Amino acid sequence: MISYQITSALIAVLIAVKIFFLVRRDALHTRYALWWFIIAILVLIAGVFPKLIDVIAHKLGVSYPPILVIVSGMGLILIKMLNMDIDRSRQEQKLRRLVQKLAILEEEKYKKDDT
Numbered sequence: 001m002i003s004y005q006i007t008s009a010l011i012a013v014l015i016a017v018k019i020f021f022l023v024r025r026d027a028l029h030t031r032y033a034l035w036w037f038i039i040a041i042l043v044l045i046a047g048v049f050p051k052l053i054d055v056i057a058h059k060l061g062v063s064y065p066p067i068l069v070i071v072s073g074m075g076l077i078l079i080k081m082l083n084m085d086i087d088r089s090r091q092e093q094k095l096r097r098l099v100q101k102l103a104i105l106e107e108e109k110y111k112k113d114d115t
Helices: 003-024 028-050 050-060 065-114
Strands: none
Touching: 003 028, 028 050, 028 065, 050 065
């Protein structure tokens, strides 16, 4: 293997090991860990088989193959950001509903105490 292939493979393995330890310590939810494991596998494949990027780029009509990796990476980042915003919106909605329910329960408690 060429040195950059070894470096890419090492980076992918380090990402996977770090994700594994974060999941083990409950610092990262398994739902999100799956996403990062997929990223680590893609980095490993792209690093070990760099000609694969060239073949895919050629089939897609991309004249400069390294740009395919950059655009794909940016696309994955945008998808991840969208998923995070969706999750955050759901959490805010749940929190708002919980606060409203708590306010209703406290109001009912105060009404009972007054009678």
